Amino acid sequence: MYDYLIVGAGLFGATLAYEAKQKGKSVLVIDRRDHIAGNAYCKDVEGIPVHWYGAHIFHTSDKRVWDFVNRFAEFNNYINSPVAVYKDELYNLPFNMNTFSRLWNIRTPQEAKDIIAAQIAKEGITEPANLEEQAISMVGRDVFEKLVKGYTEKQWGRDCKDLPASIIRRLPLRFTYDNNYFNDRYQGIPTEGYTAMVERMLEGVEVTLGVDYLKDRDRCNAMAYKVIYTGAIDEFYDYCYGNLAYRKVTFEHEVLDIDNFQGNAVVNYTEREIPYTRIIEHKHFVFGKQPKTVISKEYPTEWKPGEEPYYPVGDDANRALYAKYRELADKDTKVIFGGRLGEYRYYDMDKVILSAFALCEKEGLL
Numbered sequence: 001m002y003d004y005l006i007v008g009a010g011l012f013g014a015t016l017a018y019e020a021k022q023k024g025k026s027v028l029v030i031d032r033r034d035h036i037a038g039n040a041y042c043k044d045v046e047g048i049p050v051h052w053y054g055a056h057i058f059h060t061s062d063k064r065v066w067d068f069v070n071r072f073a074e075f076n077n078y079i080n081s082p083v084a085v086y087k088d089e090l091y092n093l094p095f096n097m098n099t100f101s102r103l104w105n106i107r108t109p110q111e112a113k114d115i116i117a118a119q120i121a122k123e124g125i126t127e128p129a130n131l132e133e134q135a136i137s138m139v140g141r142d143v144f145e146k147l148v149k150g151y152t153e154k155q156w157g158r159d160c161k162d163l164p165a166s167i168i169r170r171l172p173l174r175f176t177y178d179n180n181y182f183n184d185r186y187q188g189i190p191t192e193g194y195t196a197m198v199e200r201m202l203e204g205v206e207v208t209l210g211v212d213y214l215k216d217r218d219r220c221n222a223m224a225y226k227v228i229y230t231g232a233i234d235e236f237y238d239y240c241y242g243n244l245a246y247r248k249v250t251f252e253h254e255v256l257d258i259d260n261f262q263g264n265a266v267v268n269y270t271e272r273e274i275p276y277t278r279i280i281e282h283k284h285f286v287f288g289k290q291p292k293t294v295i296s297k298e299y300p301t302e303w304k305p306g307e308e309p310y311y312p313v314g315d316d317a318n319r320a321l322y323a324k325y326r327e328l329a330d331k332d333t334k335v336i337f338g339g340r341l342g343e344y345r346y347y348d349m350d351k352v353i354l355s356a357f358a359l360c361e362k363e364g365l366l
Helices: 011-022 063-069 097-104 109-123 131-156 194-201 217-221 316-331 349-362
Strands: 002-007 027-031 042-045 048-051 058-060 083-086 089-092 186-188 206-209 224-229 246-256 266-269 278-281 293-302 335-337
Touching (some): 058 063, 089 097, 097 109, 097 131, 131 293
Parallel strands (some): 002 224, 027 206, 083 266
Antiparallel strands (some): 246 293, 278 293
16 A cells, blocks of 8 residues: 555646655556656757747746756756737837837837826726626727737637626736846746656655546555546546536647747737637757757637547636535545645646645645
8 A cells, every 4th residue: 555646647746646656655647648758758859959839938037946946957048038929010118118129119118108108098998797897997909909809719719799708807017128028036947857856856756657547446446545637537436427617738849950940939929810829949048059940820719528638717617616516526535635636727838836835744744
């Protein structure tokens, strides 16, 4: 009997496994995929660590988390500064003075503030009824039409007028010439990629890949005193209340026989007519000098049960449905749910680790 069976070899599961091992607990980690690191998995292609399931940029303001991940990897000084393409125009992200200068041929923060305030006032939106009205009431029509509308509609597969206002809680406007997307104190990417980092986290821990827990749960449960489950909570309960809604992302990876395709790691395509939301050029995450390059186009699509879910559709109806599953989970004395799918939450990587820390403390592992 193991003390813990951990279902899922992503960041949440690897953090639990590491801390449990430090406390002398016996641990088995299983995953139905053929690799560790979950969606942060990096695959070596032409000597480039390719973020196989989409770009993962580590950023945090929590020193405890930063010190923890630096035990297992050397992080570079990558700063996320994406570029947006709208038709034949290029804009810097996040929305900052470089963006506004390009939009309106202005120079000063006050000019930008005046234009945005005038556009917001012209719309006269006091109680936003949908995402479109919410966004316009925060950033004005120009920014919305060119940089928010098409991208958001591709991401969610719906017109902005048909999306709830709650999806966009904030659209930060920065009145400085600063293209750093994140405001966090610490930021970077492991120089060897995330797979190597998670591999070090799991050093000395028994790991078995290609195991589908849900197809053999009785045998798996019999192997351990406690189960940490990081898969989808609705799938665990055989969708007994119906399935939660997720969005899925399809990736189209391509090796190009040139050394530099787009000059930036992340380029967003914000017009609705282009089917992908962005192109990632992976070598720029690690300042690569390889003679070839690898790009990935990202296509958000509707998710169906049986497919890999990526991020939850966190509207009121789905939160209410999750609460019903959570009630079932809270009664389970053996299985503990955690992580992005187990908690039905869109987590940044540092928040995944913080959530794992919280469970470790509850379990007496920290």
